[in-house]
Amino acid sequence: NAGVTQTPKFRILKIGQSMTLQCTQDMNHNYMYWYRQDPGMGLKLIYYSVGAGITDKGEVPNGYNVSRSTTEDFPLRLELAAPSQTSVYFCASRNRDRRNRYQPQHFGDGTRLSIL
Amino acid sequence: AQTVTQSQPEMSVQEAETVTLSCTYDTSENNYYLFWYKQPPSRQMILVIRQEAYKQQNATENRFSVNFQKAAKSFSLKISDSQLGDTAMYFCAFMKQGANNLFFGTGTRLTIIP
Numbered sequence: 001n002a003g004v005t006q007t008p009k010f011r012i013l014k015i016g017q018s019m020t021l022q023c024t025q026d027m028n029h030n031y032m033y034w035y036r037q038d039p040g041m042g043l044k045l046i047y048y049s050v051g052a053g054i055t056d057k058g059e060v061p062n063g064y065n066v067s068r069s070t071t072e073d074f075p076l077r078l079e080l081a082a083p084s085q086t087s088v089y090f091c092a093s094r095n096r097d098r099r100n101r102y103q104p105q106h107f108g109d110g111t112r113l114s115i116l
Numbered sequence: 117a118q119t120v121t122q123s124q125p126e127m128s129v130q131e132a133e134t135v136t137l138s139c140t141y142d143t144s145e146n147n148y149y150l151f152w153y154k155q156p157p158s159r160q161m162i163l164v165i166r167q168e169a170y171k172q173q174n175a176t177e178n179r180f181s182v183n184f185q186k187a188a189k190s191f192s193l194k195i196s197d198s199q200l201g202d203t204a205m206y207f208c209a210f211m212k213q214g215a216n217n218l219f220f221g222t223g224t225r226l227t228i229i230p
Contacts, residue, residue: 031216042120042207042220043161050216058217090161102149102168102211105218107161 002026006091006108013081013115021076021111023091031094032074033058033105034066036087043090049074081115088112118143120210122221129198130229136183137193137224139208145169147213150184150191155223156204164206167191169213195226203228 007022025032030051035043035058045058049068063085065077074093078085092105119142129135141150152164167175167184174182179199183192195202208221 033216033218035218040222042209042222043218044220045217048216056216088159092161102166102213104151104163104166110159 004091004093004106004108006089006111008111009109010112011114013078013113015081015083015115017081018077018079019081021078021089021091021113023074023076023108024072025074025091025093025106026072027093027095027106028071029093029106030071030096031105032068033092033094034064034074034076035090035092036060036085037090037110038087046076046089078113083115086113086115118145118210118212118219120208120219120221122208122224124224125222126225126227128227128229131198131200133198134194134196135198135226137195137206137208137226139191139193139221141189141191141208141210141219143189143210143212145212149211149213150182151209151211151218152180152182152191152193153207153209153220154202154204155207156201161207165193198228200228200230202226 004025033048034046047066049055089111091108094105095103148169150167154162165177179196205223210219
């Protein structure tokens, strides 16, 4: 099982460029998440999805867009890259609760993005 | 909004010793979950242990255990018989039951000294 796969692992962008961070999971999880981790900080939620066709904003959504056309994929798009978006980005997924017990999130290995 | 505070930016301990990492949180919710995540240099986030707020019994996972004090809003992690592979950043996290937003603390960098 590959789990949660993120590509690319590293990327350098120029200010104003756009790019898409890819995330795919093979566990048939309903829920998927995008986080960013700034240096010396914990993760902050950007967007999440509870199923195909459904997305919602997290704590820090400005400057990002997402889509969820399939259960497996949850790409994150930066339209106009800014230096403040330099961060490590993590994708995560989890199954729906079972017997009212929360199912924990599984994380990808992260994408390190630098905006220069 | 919920806040999670980890007051120890860095800690170090000799191999085989026991270490306790502190975490406090602020919430008005009654039903929630608490987590400890480990982030080694490989960067991957690994769930170490979790606690449901409605459970009075402290969670344990092998060498890892927690001291959950709901009234004090405290959730510390104890690592017994520490190993070199325990060297990592440790993050405490909070989530309201039924919600989707995990709130993380700023982390504690733990170094196990041979």
